[in-house]
Amino acid sequence: MKTGKDPFVPNPILGGLVGVFPLAAAAYSLANGLVLGLGAALCSIALASLMPALRAIAPDRLRAPLSLGISAALALLYSDLIALVAPVTGIGLGVYLPLLAVNSMSMHILRGGHTPLLKEDSATSRMIIVLREAMGFFLVALLIGAVREAAGFGTLVFPAVFANGARLVLTKGAPLLLLASPAGGFILIGCSVALYRVILRKAARRIP
């Protein structure tokens, strides 16, 4: 096994199976994957930044409900932001945006994430791990959305706010429409998790 200075942080989706089910159901397009991945990443970073302050002020009994309240407030803020900048995607995602409050990524951060891996438990090293996990979540959510849209609908439609709503037609018709459904999402993510395990084995890495 490789031993480096930094602990190995597996991808939260492919290695930690965090947020697999909502992604399988909702991330069926590039825009949805981007908005969901970005939301989960931003909420988890904000939560991780606010938790030390909450630990310092709130008594133990109130910490859990307050942290959940902060998580809900962040999810609602993000939903409102998406309703302003990408209303069509926001409407399409429906309940999944407010659900960022309790999605597995937020819960994972509230429970301490991968910080038990750290030898030195400092705020900086904890934040670096959270940033790496958030980035990993965002990239995989984006990739899953892009692959499902490309294979399912034969197109790649960029959200209006990011690329002026550009629409890339890859093939005529829908080559593998199943991938755009939740069933296809589960199958794709299951296969991706297996592929990730093969890659980790080749790289002599182990999921902690």
Next chain:
Amino acid sequence: MSYVGIVLFSAFAANAMLVYGFGRLPRFRATGSGWLPQLIALVIVNMLGSTLFWAIRNLVLVPLGLASLDLFIFVLAAIPAMKSLMRVASGGKGFLARIGVAGDELVVGTLSFGVALLVSRSGYRMLEALVASAASGFGYWLAAVVLERIRDRLELSDVPTPFRGAPIMIVSTGLIAMALMGVDALFVKNLVGQ
């Protein structure tokens, strides 16, 4: 839609796990509380969460023009109450304690929140929301039972190494979801009428 239609729609056509992706990979066997307490806990938590969410949203926040704060108020007002109720139940004896333990785990999660959000935002009346949330809990439980049976079979099968464990279970979830794709809202309406 009739109540039978709502039950069929919520349990199958809009299955909380296979269609909406709420919850996570079931681990009923790992919790060791048994099938029946899990089913009762799922139904109770879903009904309680949805009723409270529906009441907070439609009776308090919508008249005040604050409907967009529904989740925030629900988290601060209803979740601690539901958690306390489940803790009291889990402190009891026998069957009640098993329901309490199972329910305590379910209160905070995408399943109870997702079902509550869905039923209170879909224009159901209170009784309809109650029936829909109970049926959603039943539908989730049914999908979880089928997946647990598949897991039992797969443990005896020669699955390729990278697929062992979670990956093959996620693929299996996809195959079960594919089998349910034929049951949609139109199918339910044709079956039971409007």
